[in-house]
Amino acid sequence: MKMSYKKRIVIFLVSIFFLSVLVFAMSRLAPGDPLVSYYGERAERMSVEEKERAMNRLGLNEPIIVQYGKWIQNAAQGDFGISFKYKQDVLQVIEGRLVNTLILGGVGFLLTFFFALLLGIWCAFYEDKLLDRIICKVGTITSCIPEFWLSLVLILVFSVNLKLLPGSGAYDIGQSDNLASRMQHLILPLIVVIMSHLWYYAYMIRNKLLEEIRQDYVLLARAKGMSAGKIMFGHCVRNIMPAFISIMAISLPHIVEGTYIVEMVFSYPGIGTLSFESAKYHDYNMLMVLCLITGVIVIFGNITGQAISEHIDPRMKEPVRMEEVTDSDGR
Amino acid sequence: MKKENVLEIHNLSVSFHRAEGETQAVRDVSLSLRQGEVLALVGESGCGKSVLCKSLIRLLPKGADVKSGSIRMEGKELSQLSEKEMCKLRGEGISMIFQDPLTSLNPTMTIGRQIDETVKLHHPSWKKERRKERVLELLKLVGIEEAGKRYDSYPYQFSGGMRQRCVMAIALACNPKILIADEPTTALDVTIQAEILKQLKEIQQKLGTSILFVTHDLGVVAQIADRVAVMYAGKIVEYGMAEEIFYDARHPYTWGLLHALPYYAKERGGLEIIPGFPPHLTPPPAGDAFAIRDQYALRMDYEQMPPFFAVSETHYAATWLLDERAAEARKLIEERKSRNRSIREEGGNKDKYEEKKEQKEQKKEQEDSP
Ligand SMILES: Nc1ncnc2c1ncn2[C@@H]1O[C@H](COP(=O)(O)OP(=O)(O)OP(=O)(O)O)[C@@H](O)[C@H]1O
């Protein structure tokens, strides 16, 4: 049955709320000293009273529920607190990095699925031919290579040995608006993001298409004189589009996760590296916002994916009306 | 006057190649389809009817290939055509309807568009309005009411019978000379089956299409066919005009099929089934494949493949019973048949169905009288 948009929005908001509670509680219950991130080295030399005062000032001594209440009150007004580490408004720190991540993750995501679709169609069309079999074997091998290892190998080959491409960062220092510089820095991380996800999805698409090709309607379409290629694009690919989009939406967390790992290996200044740091240094406010951003991307992806696939597949759209089932044959 | 052949099949053999070995699904089949006739192809499940049909439009499944033989349509050898030419021929020259109307249509595309697709393929120069006109005309032709409203419906909004009509509309979209109907009514219930058959016959008469009608139901054959070919284990065993097959069948397998008809059951007292199962075709038996299930089989039937014997100018059967040397056996069979008939006429063995019915009636009477 079709879900109303209202219902979807409610589900979305409730999920985000639970996520925020969960992250808030977990970050504070985890062992470790948040003052280290605020005061750095000095925290170790502080006396007990000094620490107590600092904790009070940062509002970290109150019960978690009270802290959460305050946090959500401020958050509602757009104030997500300051980063302990950067001593700046959290949003300010994140802003630039979020763009970097969106570029890497977004382009990686789109390219991954673009190539996955092409590869899937190709392999399904030439099923069991030599090239399909080679691609299947090579694909299976590449999808087993861990991201960090592939990153390291690429850095070693292309930036350390060949000195062709930069192996870290998002742009050369002070060149954040230089498109060419950004592109150069993107190439290696992008290759890793695409390579590590491509076959997984291409294979899914290939199998979906093969399932489709075996359907009887393909035989009828052949019998009416359509060529195999036309049927592939006009019928089969069309029919798997809802499934394809669902797969895309459901894969969002998978690719976000991959992007974060790649960011860390390439020291790419995105929110992946930032999340890792903030968790490590108990930068609570920062961690909260980063988790929420990630959560919003993932949950939003899932819900829209579902909505889109329902929209495309006519069988999902409307309930069957009874008068249409009893037809001229059912006299 | 003898009508000309639109489709000629000569010594066609089709095999599946699998790990277990070669399955000979179609063995040395020769058939011809004449202008404007309905030729019924009858046989049990698995005897190779569908494989034969698919080989005619060169859409055999993976693993199957034509081993030998030729298929000619109006003198053109189909195996020589390129894939592109074949695509053009499908739909325009030969069309096909399949067994299961529930899965034959693309579920995510409107009926109108699926028919339109065919028209567009074969008449690329036609404008949209003209094509739509044609689609509506086709929908009417196959008996779909309110065609205009139905144009934008999806298959799931249709019943099985209507979907099969749509499939027919697709197949007839470009006035093909030959229509292959592979069990088009098997998946439908009896009343709808009869309606669709009537419609098909009407259309056939109106358009003059030659139809190869595949079925395993001789009852359906009686309603629609001009000529009949009986297939068993990949081979044609008997063919002739419909009357010849129904009233003067010569092959024991055809007898078996006929005796399994309800109509004959009444006459003979009880349905008769053919004992046993069709043979495996990996590899097929030597001699007549039906021999092991045949109560009238001769030793010769086990050893050597019988050739076709002419019964009349139009009627042929492949069984050694028709050989001159088997005159003795034929006489015995005739005697046995007439003996059976006379026993039945004496009423010596009432059939079980009637006995049961009588018992029931007696019971009822007992219950009614307090
Ligand atoms: N895809 C396939 N792979 C392997 N063997 C097949 C395949 N399709 C058919 N066969 C073989 O070919 C033989 C004939 O099959 P076919 O589908 O032509 O039978 P049929 O007469 O159409 O039966 P039905 O009345 O059930 O449709 C079968 O006995 C089977 O062994």
Ligand SMILES: [Mg+2]
């Ligand atoms: Mg069949």
